[in-house]
Amino acid sequence: MNQADVAWMLVATLLVLFMTAGLAFFYAGLVRAKNTLNTLMMCFAALGFVGVGWVVLGYSLAFGGENTVIGGLSNVMLRGVGLDGGNIPDLQFMAFQGTFAIITSALIAGAVVERMRFPAFLAFIVIWSLVIYAPVAHWVWGGGWLESLGALDFAGGTVVHINAGVAAVVAALVIGARKDYGKQAMLPHQIPFTMLGAAILWIGWFGFNAGSALAADEIAVLAFANTMFAPMATIVVWSLLDYRHNGTITGVGLATAIVVGLVAITPAAGFVGPIGAVTLGAVAALPSYYILMYRARTRLDDSLDVFAAHGVAGLTGALLTGVLAQQSWNGEVNGLLFGDASHMVPQITGILAVAAFCAVGTFGVLKLVGLFTELRVDARSEGIGLDITQHGEQGYTSGDGAILVPGNELPGTSISVPAPGQPSLRPQGGGDA
Amino acid sequence: MKLIVAIIRPERINDVLKQLFMSEVYGLTISDAKGHGGERAQVETYRGTTVRMELTDKVRIEIAVSEEFVDPTVQAIITAAHTGEVGDGKVFVMPLEASYRIRTGERDQAAVTPIR
Numbered sequence: 001m002n003q004a005d006v007a008w009m010l011v012a013t014l015l016v017l018f019m020t021a022g023l024a025f026f027y028a029g030l031v032r033a034k035n036t037l038n039t040l041m042m043c044f045a046a047l048g049f050v051g052v053g054w055v056v057l058g059y060s061l062a063f064g065g066e067n068t069v070i071g072g073l074s075n076v077m078l079r080g081v082g083l084d085g086g087n088i089p090d091l092q093f094m095a096f097q098g099t100f101a102i103i104t105s106a107l108i109a110g111a112v113v114e115r116m117r118f119p120a121f122l123a124f125i126v127i128w129s130l131v132i133y134a135p136v137a138h139w140v141w142g143g144g145w146l147e148s149l150g151a152l153d154f155a156g157g158t159v160v161h162i163n164a165g166v167a168a169v170v171a172a173l174v175i176g177a178r179k180d181y182g183k184q185a186m187l188p189h190q191i192p193f194t195m196l197g198a199a200i201l202w203i204g205w206f207g208f209n210a211g212s213a214l215a216a217d218e219i220a221v222l223a224f225a226n227t228m229f230a231p232m233a234t235i236v237v238w239s240l241l242d243y244r245h246n247g248t249i250t251g252v253g254l255a256t257a258i259v260v261g262l263v264a265i266t267p268a269a270g271f272v273g274p275i276g277a278v279t280l281g282a283v284a285a286l287p288s289y290y291i292l293m294y295r296a297r298t299r300l301d302d303s304l305d306v307f308a309a310h311g312v313a314g315l316t317g318a319l320l321t322g323v324l325a326q327q328s329w330n331g332e333v334n335g336l337l338f339g340d341a342s343h344m345v346p347q348i349t350g351i352l353a354v355a356a357f358c359a360v361g362t363f364g365v366l367k368l369v370g371l372f373t374e375l376r377v378d379a380r381s382e383g384i385g386l387d388i389t390q391h392g393e394q395g396y397t398s399g400d401g402a403i404l405v406p407g408n409e410l411p412g413t414s415i416s417v418p419a420p421g422q423p424s425l426r427p428q429g430g431g432d433a
Numbered sequence: 434m435k436l437i438v439a440i441i442r443p444e445r446i447n448d449v450l451k452q453l454f455m456s457e458v459y460g461l462t463i464s465d466a467k468g469h470g471g472e473r474a475q476v477e478t479y480r481g482t483t484v485r486m487e488l489t490d491k492v493r494i495e496i497a498v499s500e501e502f503v504d505p506t507v508q509a510i511i512t513a514a515h516t517g518e519v520g521d522g523k524v525f526v527m528p529l530e531a532s533y534r535i536r537t538g539e540r541d542q543a544a545v546t547p548i549r
Contacts, residue, residue: 380516392475393479401488404482
């Protein structure tokens, strides 16, 4: 047990856990006001539902056992996961990895917001985290076949971001576009939320990347610095692109750039040097920017561009990891640029394998859930908004017109309240307004 | 000259605007409104307090038009705001005594005719 490692990993776990809340606000700012709460809830509920799934079964499927395709059942209900272990206790490693499973599942929400039924979404992410996320995490980190092949994925470019990005496309296709998509402008209702969310994500990402060193060592410092500098370069390039194409630099654009830069550096964080990170962050802006612009003109309603931001940037990052990895910094491997082309094939194999497995698997999970319950709300509920129809609450309400229902008043203060559906204020001669 | 006041569902406003513009009605004012009519109240719960929301969000549109535009305007609103469910709203038409364009001092017919 190394106490410095334990201390850092406690903080790192906390940071990654907080990212899911940051993601909730990032997403919520981008939707229409009537769906704010529903969007927040998709992410917040993942904390509970995916988290419990992880403890019960997910961890074991990802990290239990020696099989190269999937873990086993040896750690079901955390059997054998205790306070002993290597430099950090097994329990701590389990908790840290659990935060990854949660945010990866929550990321998919961005593709289905404003129309997916909440119970169906919950069922989907729980099953998805067990049958898609856990095996992929095993392939790359749990002693699986991609790890032994030599694929480089420091903090989850493939496991988290390509995985979530591909799942997002499939989910958007299966659920279908929002009814107003392509017919009406659907604008972000609270861009300050989105920028605040991007800030929380960036802070949390230091835990995500530097924590993936699993120790308070030099590699953690390298990953930390890279997590700082790569998105900075993305901001600059993205802003220039924005300025060139729109004549202005936009807030939503800058917030998106931060996420794109963070996603791109994720697989490379502990492998490239700081200049490599700046290069990687700068280059990563280009494909995501143009695919994001192109996507909005297609019929694919990946509403909050999970694919462009996470799938594409994850892909760019995974490829550039194989190019820019620098042994003089990471002490282990060189990339293409530094004379070792041998990592490119495993990188591409990893990307293709994860994308294919995730696409087929996500389709299957959605169809399975669809057998038991409707996946999307009806058009009328979509018009009213999912805050009211899915949660019986509103993200924003003044309280005007809210009348206590019988049984909710204090004794002795009761005024006669008619039953729901029997308006007490029916105007004389008035009809339905 | 008539003043047309319409109360519609917020989610229909973009369709109504589009339809009005297609009918060449360009001068209008809209505001957020809340109202009570025949719609069933939505039951909501906040930390154990259950309430019925007896006021529903609506959008109020005000349009001053010359006589020949009364019918097209009303029809445009009715067509675009219609869903068939209780709560689609109302259109009121009322006489308008006078109107002035502040910038030029023009009045009545000239004041409600949009600048081209």
